[in-house]
Amino acid sequence: MPFIPNTDADREAMLAAVGARSVEELFSDIPADKRFPKLGLPEGLSELEALREIEAMASRNEVASKSAWFLGAGAYNHFIPAAVPALASRGEFLSAYTPYQPEVSQGTLQAIFEYQSMAAELFGVDTVNASHYDGATALAEAVIMALNHGGSGRPRIMLPAALHPEYKDVVRTYLAAFPVEVEEYAGEPAAAGADARTACVVAAYPDFEGRVRDLSGAAEAAHAAGALFIVSADPIMLGLLKSPGSMGADIVTAEGQSLGNAMNYGGPFLGMMGATQKFVRKMPGRIVGQAADHDGRRGFVLTLSAREQHIRREKAVSNICSNQGLAMLQATVYLEALGKGGLRAVAELCWNKAHYAAGLIAEIPGFAVADGEYFKEFVVKTPVPAASIVEKLERRGVMPGLALSRYYPDRTHELLVCVTEMNTREQIELLARSLEEASV
Amino acid sequence: MNLKPEPLAFELSSPGRVGVALPKRDVPAVPVPEALLRDELKLPELDELTVVRHFTRLSQKNYSIDTEFYPLGSCTMKYNPKANEAAAALPGWKGSHPLASDRCNQGSIELIWKLQESLKAIGGFEAVSLQPAAGAHGELAGVFMIRAYHLSRGDSRRVKMLIPDSAHGTNPASCTMAGLTTVTIPSDADGGVDMAALKAACDDTVAGIMITNPSTLGLFERNIEAIARIVHEAGGLVYGDGANMNALTGVLRPADVGIDVMHFNLHKTFSTPHGGGGPGVGMVGAGKALAAFLPGPIAGRKGEAYAMEVPERTIGRMKAFYGNFGVLVRAYTYIRMLGAEGLRRVAESAVLNANYLKARLEKAYPVKYPRRCMHEFVAMGNFADGVHTLDIAKRMIDYGFHPPTIYFPLIVPEALMIEPTETESKETLDGFVEAMLKIAEEARTSPELLREAPHATPVGRLDEVAAARCPVLCYRG
Numbered sequence: 006m007p008f009i010p011n012t013d014a015d016r017e018a019m020l021a022a023v024g025a026r027s028v029e030e031l032f033s034d035i036p037a038d039k040r041f042p043k044l045g046l047p048e049g050l051s052e053l054e055a056l057r058e059i060e061a062m063a064s065r066n067e068v069a070s071k072s073a074w075f076l077g078a079g080a081y082n083h084f085i086p087a088a089v090p091a092l093a094s095r096g097e098f099l100s101a102y103t104p105y106q107p108e109v110s111q112g113t114l115q116a117i118f119e120y121q122s123m124a125a126e127l128f129g130v131d132t133v134n135a136s137h138y139d140g141a142t143a144l145a146e147a148v149i150m151a152l153n154h155g156g157s158g159r160p161r162i163m164l165p166a167a168l169h170p171e172y173k174d175v176v177r178t179y180l181a182a183f184p185v186e187v188e189e190y191a192g193e194p195a196a197a198g199a200d201a202r203t204a205c206v207v208a209a210y211p212d213f214e215g216r217v218r219d220l221s222g223a224a225e226a227a228h229a230a231g232a233l234f235i236v237s238a239d240p241i242m243l244g245l246l247k248s249p250g251s252m253g254a255d256i257v258t259a260e261g262q263s264l265g266n267a268m269n270y271g272g273p274f275l276g277m278m279g280a281t282q283k284f285v286r287k288m289p290g291r292i293v294g295q296a297a298d299h300d301g302r303r304g305f306v307l308t309l310s311a312r313e314q315h316i317r318r319e320k321a322v323s324n325i326c327s328n329q330g331l332a333m334l335q336a337t338v339y340l341e342a343l344g345k346g347g348l349r350a351v352a353e354l355c356w357n358k359a360h361y362a363a364g365l366i367a368e369i370p371g372f373a374v375a376d377g378e379y380f381k382e383f384v385v386k387t388p389v390p391a392a393s394i395v396e397k398l399e400r401r402g403v404m405p406g407l408a409l410s411r412y413y414p415d416r417t418h419e420l421l422v423c424v425t426e427m428n429t430r431e432q433i434e435l436l437a438r439s440l441e442e443a444s445v
Numbered sequence: 446m447n448l449k450p451e452p453l454a455f456e457l458s459s460p461g462r463v464g465v466a467l468p469k470r471d472v473p474a475v476p477v478p479e480a481l482l483r484d485e486l487k488l489p490e491l492d493e494l495t496v497v498r499h500f501t502r503l504s505q506k507n508y509s510i511d512t513e514f515y516p517l518g519s520c521t522m523k524y525n526p527k528a529n530e531a532a533a534a535l536p537g538w539k540g541s542h543p544l545a546s547d548r549c550n551q552g553s554i555e556l557i558w559k560l561q562e563s564l565k566a567i568g569g570f571e572a573v574s575l576q577p578a579a580g581a582h583g584e585l586a587g588v589f590m591i592r593a594y595h596l597s598r599g600d601s602r603r604v605k606m607l608i609p610d611s612a613h614g615t616n617p618a619s620c621t622m623a624g625l626t627t628v629t630i631p632s633d634a635d636g637g638v639d640m641a642a643l644k645a646a647c648d649d650t651v652a653g654i655m656i657t658n659p660s661t662l663g664l665f666e667r668n669i670e671a672i673a674r675i676v677h678e679a680g681g682l683v684y685g686d687g688a689n690m691n692a693l694t695g696v697l698r699p700a701d702v703g704i705d706v707m708h709f710n711l712h713k714t715f716s717t718p719h720g721g722g723g724p725g726v727g728m729v730g731a732g733k734a735l736a737a738f739l740p741g742p743i744a745g746r747k748g749e750a751y752a753m754e755v756p757e758r759t760i761g762r763m764k765a766f767y768g769n770f771g772v773l774v775r776a777y778t779y780i781r782m783l784g785a786e787g788l789r790r791v792a793e794s795a796v797l798n799a800n801y802l803k804a805r806l807e808k809a810y811p812v813k814y815p816r817r818c819m820h821e822f823v824a825m826g827n828f829a830d831g832v833h834t835l836d837i838a839k840r841m842i843d844y845g846f847h848p849p850t851i852y853f854p855l856i857v858p859e860a861l862m863i864e865p866t867e868t869e870s871k872e873t874l875d876g877f878v879e880a881m882l883k884i885a886e887e888a889r890t891s892p893e894l895l896r897e898a899p900h901a902t903p904v905g906r907l908d909e910v911a912a913a914r915c916p917v918l919c920y921r922g
Contacts, residue, residue, distance in 0.1 A: 006787060008524055008716075009794045010870035019801040019871060028793045031800055031817060032696055034665040039701045041789065044566045049784025052528045059778060063537025065552035070540050078544050079765060086465045088496055094530065096511030097504035099718040102520055106848055108839070108902040109446070109508035113721035116503055119454050122920040126487050132918045135722065138578035141765040149622075171765040178740070178761035181589060182624025217481065247483045260765075270553040271543030271766025272578070273724035285916065291722065296912035302450065304904035308912045314581070314618035315853070319627050324618035327579035327712065329769075330722030341454045342464040342496045345488040350467050353477075361472035378481065399549060407544055430471040 007052075067399065069268065073432035073439075075362075077382050077423025078213070078407040079140070079169050080271055081263045083241065083351070084426055085335075086342050089265040093334045103291070103330070107306045113330070114305035117293040120337040127243045127340075128257040129250025130279035134290035136328040137276025140260025141172040144207070144237045145179035146289050146323055147256040147278060151205035151233040152185065153322070154287065159204040159232070161186040163197045167212035170412040172237065194223035199230035210238045210249060214375065214421060215359075215382030217246065224253025240264055240277065241355060242380045244348035256280045265339025266332050275332040286312060289323030354426035355381035358433060362424045365437040371444055382423045384409070387444060391420040394443045403439045447505035448903050454499060455920045458489035464496050487922075506903050507721070508847045514873050516802075518821045518850035518862025519613070519661055521691045521713035523795075528782065529717060529775035538774055543766040547752045553770065554751035558744035560777040567780075567788065568687075568707060569698030570730035572756070574739040576768040580688055581615040583708030583727025584655070588623040589760040590706055590731065590738040591653045591682045597738075597758065603652040603681070609638050611662055611854045616655045616686060625652055632856055636662045636814035638672055647679035657686035658699070661854040661862070662814055663799065663821035665692075673703025682706065682734065690714040691866065692796055692820035695789025706731045715776035724769045726776065742767060794867035795820040798874060802865055805878045809885040813857050821864035823857045828888040834859040836895035837884055839906065843899050844880035 011019070016028065025031055032040060050058070069082045076082075093099075097112060104110030104117075117135045124133040137143035148162055162180075164173060166189045177187060190197040194208035206227040211217045220236065227234040235256045236249035241263045243249075249257045261275030262268070280288055286309060294308035314321040343351065359381045367374045371388030387394060391408035398405045406422040424433065491499070508515065515522035541553050557575060564573050577583040588606065595603040606620045609630045617627040628646050633639040638656070654676045658666045666672065673683045685699045685707030691714045693699070699707050711717055712725035719725070731739055740763040742753040753767065783791065796819050803812060803822040810824035826834035838848035838861070850862040865874060887894050899905065 006783075006790060008526055008783075009790055009867050011794060011798075015871040016797060019797055023797070023800045023804045025800070025817075028797055031793075031796050034667050034817070034819075035693075035697050036670060036702060039697055041696060042569075042698050042701065044695060044698075044785040044788070046563055046566055046780070046785040046788070049787045050781055052526075052782060055778055055781045056528060056532060058781065059532045059556070059774070060535060060537075062552040062555050063535040065555065066537045066541040067545060067549035068537060068540030069542065070536065074542075076542050076545060080543050082540075082542075084467070086493075088464070088493055090534075092497065092500040092504075095501070095504040097507040097509045098500075098721055099530075100510035100515075100522075100525055101507045101721045102515065102517055102522060102719045103722045105517075105850075106508070106838070106842070107907050108899050108904055109842055109847060110506075110721075111451075111903045112503040112505065112507035115451065115453070115506070116500070116721075118918075119920070121918055122453075122455065123488055125919045138582060138724075138769075139764050139766075142578070142582075142763075169765070171762060174762040175764055178589070178763060179622070181760065182592060182622075219480075221480075243483070244486060245477060245483065246481045251483070267539040267771075268542050269539055270541045270550060270770040272764075272769040273771050274765075285918070292916075292918060294912045295917035296907035296909060298905035298907050300905060302904050304907045306907050306909050306912050308909065308916055308918075311913075314614035316614070317618070318614045319617035319621045321614065321618040321621070324581040324585055324615050324622055325579070326581045326613075326615050327710075327719075327723040327725040329578070329724045331718070331720030331724060334721065338496065338500055341489055341491055341499070342493065343488075344458075344462070344464055344490045345486050346463060346490065347465050347467065348488060349486060354467065354470060356477060357470055357472050357474055360475040378478065395546070399546065404542075404545065404549075411544070426467065429468075433472070 073403045073435050075406045075422050075424060075436055076404045078421055080268045082268060082425055082427050083263045085265050085267060088342050089335050089338045092338050093331060098334055104307060107304060111304060114293050116334055116337050118305045120333050121293060123340045124277055125279055127240055128279040129248025130257050131282040132285045133279035134288050134292050136333040137278055137290060138329060139274040139276045140258060141175035143258040143276035143278045144172055145176045147235050147258050148176055148205060150256060150287055151235060154233060155204035159202055160184055161188060161203045163188050163190050163199060163203060163206045165207060165209050165212055166191045167214050168209050169213045193218055194220060195226045199227045199232040201231060203230055203232040205233040205235050207235045207237060210236050211242065211380050214384045215379040217378040217380050220252040241352055245352035245356060255284065261336050264336035266335050273329055273332045275329050275336055287322060289325050290328060351426050358428055359424040362433045362436065366440060369437060369441045381425055382421060385420045385422055387418045387420050389444045390417045394420065397443045398439050403436060405436060405440060446902060447502050451502045453920055454489040454491065457491055457495055457499060460490055462490040462492045464491050464493045513845055513847050514869060514877055515847040516849050516863045516865050517847060518864040519688055521864060521866060523716055523866035524868035525716050525718040526779060529778045532778040533771045533774040551751055554744045554753060556777055557773060558746055558751050560773055561744055563780045564709060564728055564730060567694060568730045569700030571733050572736040572739055573728055573730040574741055574743045575726060575728050575773055576740045577727035577729055577763050578769050579723060579725040580708055580710040580727045581619060582763060583729045584615055584619040585622055586729045586740045586763050587684050587706040587708060588619050590735050591684065592623055593738050593760050594735055595652060602650050605650045606652050607646055607654040609656065610856050611660050612655060612657055613688060636664045637666055637668055640668060643672060643675060647675055649680060651679050651681040653682040653684055655684040655686060657688060659689045659692050659819035662823050663818040664814060664816055665819050669702045688713065689820060692792055694792045695785055696792045700732050706735045711772055711776040716779045717772045717775040724772055726769050726772045791867050798865040798867060798869060802863060802874055806881055809882055810861060821862060824861045824863060825857060825859045826861045827859040830892040832888045832892045832895050834861055839898040840884050840895045843901060846877055846880060
């Protein structure tokens with residue numbers, strides 16, 4: 006067996022050293038009537054056969070590269086430079102564990118430190134942790150931080166009505182056991198209406214419908230009521246637009262998939278979280294800090310671990326242990342490869358192409374584009390049910406977006422369209438023509 | 446190991462360098478309103494080769510399974526077959542979108558469904574959910590399910606979770622996040638759950654017990670069926686922490702001994718890479734009582750077509766979309782290559798390797814509970830002259846081995862938790878034994894060698910106390 010090197014002769018020698026007559030004997034602690042059940046799994050395959058079977062399965066998916074793809078809604082089709090997977094998939098990164106032994110983990114530790122530094126700059130905050138499971142769980146944990154900070158006198162949290170519906174679900178799942186009032190507000194975050202019972206106001210930047218809300222005054226309004234201001238952001242957009250931290254956010258979270266990670270049917274993604282200095286010791290997750298050895302050489306270590314479950318057990322700030330290290334590494338390579346100018350260029354391409362697409366679509370009879378500023382996504386009002394447009398076009402090589410009826414059954418005539426640097430002018434014009442054809 | 450200091454990316458940066466060329470703008474420019482624009486973005490500026498060398502050199506500062514023996518107890522650092530990576534990299538997965546219609550994603554849903562079926566068979570479960578992204582995430586889901594089950598029966602008194610003192614820290618931390626209080630159950634003289642303490646703690650406020658089997662001591666809990674019976678009789682449910690499932694694949698289906706809900710770490714038992722911290726998958730499997738409460742959606746099959754479905758009384762979503770799909774592809778590839786026979790061989794070889802190491806090391810490194818072990822064992826690194834487990838661990842680095850898990854479980858002083866896994870050969874194990882025996886010798890003859898170790902690494906022991914006191918968490922130009 007290719008992954009089990011020991012031969013029968015090795016096993017005999019080892020059993021002799023152990024003082025057992027057979028391998029079965031090593032399992033004598035296990036209830037005899039339950040031992041060695043028949044599992045009823047198909048017989049094992051060679052590598053060639055297994056890959057052939059899995060390749061056949063993978064080919065049954067419709068993929069973004071074979072279409073004009075305008076579906077985003079939380080999972081985005083962005084360019085991934087070849088260097089990203091080539092470097093992140095090196096065995097020394099891939100097959101290492103969490104860097105508990107810093108002397109032999111400096112590669113992973115320094116990469117995390119660089120990620121923290123770049124993500125903190127993007128967010129405009131002091132500190133970022135080494136990742137959460139995804140943007141939704143990062144936000145849920147940020148809300149828990151705010152609830153812990155506010156104490157029992159502040160049981161109320163305010164979510165934007167246009168937060169990603171799946172993020173709302175995850176926040177509700179995480180808060181199931183606590184007497185928390187989850188309220189939704191529409192419109193500008195500055196007018197959310199925080200009061201003395203509010204732990205936090207959350208803003209989505211941009212929101213699920215692509216709208217870029219004006220964050221100015223929001224932090225001040227939340228703080229005046231004694232609440233924290235949390236922003237769930239798009240990291241690509243932050244290459245171009247103001248950082249949430251510069252607008253006074255206390256905690257910033259994001260879905261970092263766009264930074265060098267494939268859509269991959271929704272995972273692995275990258276939960277990002279950062280906060281201002283004041284909350285560093287209250288943050289969940291692993292954090293890497295700079296340190297020195299006895300010769301004064303610079304190195305990096307996991308730090309502030311007194312927050313974490315392996316030290317504090319039931320008093321820990323979170324139960325998180327394994328995170329999304331490899332997705333974080335992909336984001337680190339991505340940010341360094343693109344750099345200062347590259348990230349801004351990607352964001353500008355998204356902005357310009359989205360605005361070009363919206364302009365074309367708005368001219369189609371019966372179609373309208375929702376008001377307000379947007380970055381790479383916007384809502385289109387359709388003359389026929391959006392779901393029927395999607396169903397027609399997805400079979401013709403155009404994925405026009407998300408029919409909002411998937412989450413809001415009564416919003417039947419609305420389509421959420423996403424445009425990124427991956428979409429050429431030809432594709433955008435094809436989308437506009439296709440929408441027109443599909444609506445008659 | 447690359448011993449040369451590697452500058453931070455920021456220190457390699459030079460204004461005007463570009464690492465990726467992007468397409469030219471092919472649409473009209475639309476100005477961004479001034480009020481929205483950010484002023485500055487201090488990211489590094491590097492050319493592509495500099496980025497490639499930077500990360501290649503960084504990678505050379507890691508120990509990894511691909512380069513060294515990595516007997517990190519409780520983490521199951523087995524070899525991750527390259528076929529897993531080839532399967533996960535297929536373009537059909539990479540470009541599939543979670544919100545495209547099920548019709549567009551038949552391949553992805555089929556894979557999830559087939560993996561669900563395989564894991565049901567391995568665990569004896571009624572149903573499983575692959576949504577949780579890590580072991581602790583699966584635990585949290587399982588504890589939420591237990592809570593929801595009691596509440597669904599109108600039983601709101603059950604606020605207590607019993608947890609053996611050998612448990613991982615995630616168990617009590619997960620309970621806190623689910624609003625339950627934890628009651629610690631001590632271990633008995635054999636390293637098992639103290640049955641008298643368990644009985645005394647069981648009353649009508651018990652929501653359940655969280656049990657790791659084999660325990661973190663590497664011992665199979667021989668009273669598992671009695672424990673499940675006692676907890677069930679008190680009206681509680683049994684949570685299984687599957688961190689150590691590598692000892693049991695094809696050997697025991699946990700549901701057969703009374704486990705109601707359990708997580709498997711696909712990134713341990715099913716050979717998906719740890720990636721320097723993640724991603725993992727904390728599959729959660731359930732028996733009849735709890736299957737309807739699973740987080741979701743999960744994959745279902747209707748005739749020839751596959752569809753994502755929400756379990757009837759679900760606790761809700763644990764994360765957006767359907768889980769760490771790329772990890773699921775890897776785990777499925779592994780299971781498909783091994784089959785039932787291979788999986789049983791995995792457990793047998795993991796257990797034999799651990800018992801072999803234990804037999805050869807226990808004279809020099811005493812084992813607190815000297816029973817036959819499962820896939821790992823916990824030795825003690827206690828020597829005279831102030832040499833501690835930490836020093837032994839650091840000295841192992843000099844011999845080219847990753848240290849085992851140290852100072853855990855908490856109930857063993859100077860713990861060295863050693864898990865060889867089944868993918869290591871007898872020659873590698875013998876080399877490790879030789880080094881360990883030599884270190885034990887050195888602990889007596891030249892203890893400073895241990896206390897100053899490691900000697901040949903990019904950095905020596907780092908001052909972690911100072912790092913935590915005045916944290917520097919970002920580059921500060």
